[in-house]
Amino acid sequence: MPIISNANHDFSNLSLSDDSSLDRIFTEIPETETIKGVYYKRAQLIRRPQDLLSVDHAALAVINVGGNRYTFPWTTLEQFPLTRLGRLRLCRSYEEIVQVCDDYDEAAREFFFDRSPSAFRVILNFLAAGKLRLLREMCALSLSDELAYWGVEMAYMERCCKRKMYTRMEEATEHERKEEERRRSKAQVFACLSVIMVVVTVVSLCISTMPDLREEEDRGECSQKCYHMFIVETVCVAWFSLEFLLRFLQARSKLAFARGPLNIIDAMAILPYYVSLLMEDEDEGSSSQHERPGGGKGYLDKLGLVLRIMRALRILYVMRLARHSLGLQTLGLTVRRSMREFGLLLLFLCVAVTLFSPLVHLAESELTPGAHDFSSIPASYWWAIISMTTVGYGDMVPRSLPGQVVALSSILSGILIxxxxxxxxxxxxxxxxxxxxxxxxxxxxxEERAAAEAAAMAAGDGLQEGEDGFPPSGNFYYSPNLTQESLTLLEPSKENQHTLPAGAF
Incomplete structure (x- = not known):
């Protein structure tokens, strides 16, 4: 059936291929008529809306891609059953149609696809003339994404275009790999610095509790060693504060960031340093005035105790290691998910402790005169807990035979519980x-995909200027080790094999 054409698309000037097979198609057509043979007119662009009224929907499919309308004979789509357009023939309901295309106009029987019209010209040329070519104006990533969306295999691409595309993708893959290595190395350096700061903070906290430093602190003196410890602590807190501030600024939801358990722990570990600085200033002011509500030296002693407690909170920096350790993260997640099991364990222990504490008190205090370790039932709770958890400090030991029987029972029960x-x-x-x-x-x-998309945008801009910087597709992976021999093995799939009539060429 002849199809009226009002558009002659010559892609040879846009393609990277110098194949002149398409030129023969147009030169063999009589110039006096615009009627093309059915073997050539396998796809047509509708330029005028009124042309849509004369379309035979029983024989032609009307496709709207990005606002441009095209007509395809259903027989053409039969030859490409694995493509997205070929799957339209198998749709029998509106629900099935909208799973293939973006929208469908039942009145006009028009299929809508929200895709790039310029990229669809490559698909149009492929369906019409069987030539899949890489256009100079297109980014390789966009083209590979479009081919994946429309279900057209890369093996159909012309050999020269395929070689060019693979070459550019190999270069982009190598560039992305080097960029990823640099990015990961920077992240690893940052994580190592954070872990080192945590270790230094914990070590400084341990050293600050040494007797000589404690004596200097009690006397209100500060030697060179004490000054160096203060400098180390200040540097570590400055690092943690900067990291906390950067993570807060980068957080999408500030409220969710503030509710994060690790973020709360970070704040509890950082704030004591600044609070202690303010309290030390207040301590100096109170020492000069010698009068404070609450009574002079007693108030200073309480202030010093609070200051030492605040400094001891620096041990919470150890929890920051969970940001860089999968094992610690797993431990926290397990505890959170196993709250029911831990609750049952606590219930079992409470019942057992309540049972064995009166028994050991009765066996040691009532039946054995002179025993002072188990003076009351509440005092026996400690022994029951230590025994059932198989710790056994030895500070409270039953001496009588009945007490030892109770102890043996509590130990065995604790193991089972x-x-x-x-x-x-x-x-x-x-x-x-x-x-x-x-x-x-x-x-x-x-993260790798995001980096690839960023590289693709840069490569796409460079391509318009004539640069060779195509990034790899997210749907197609091309190995940097592809050789000329491997390219020859890329042949069209037998399930999607198409046979164009000889009259088309």
């Missing part, structure tokens, strides 16, 4: 570790 929820907690830890590991891998892949 601790073993009941341990299996469930272990399995929860294993599942949490696998989930976190998969989440980290997924986040890493998303």
């Amino acid at each position: 601790m073993a009941f929820p341990a299996t469930s907690i272990f399995h929860m830890f294993s599942r949490s570790y696998q989930e976190l590991k998969q989440e980290h891998d997924r986040a890493f892949k998303e």
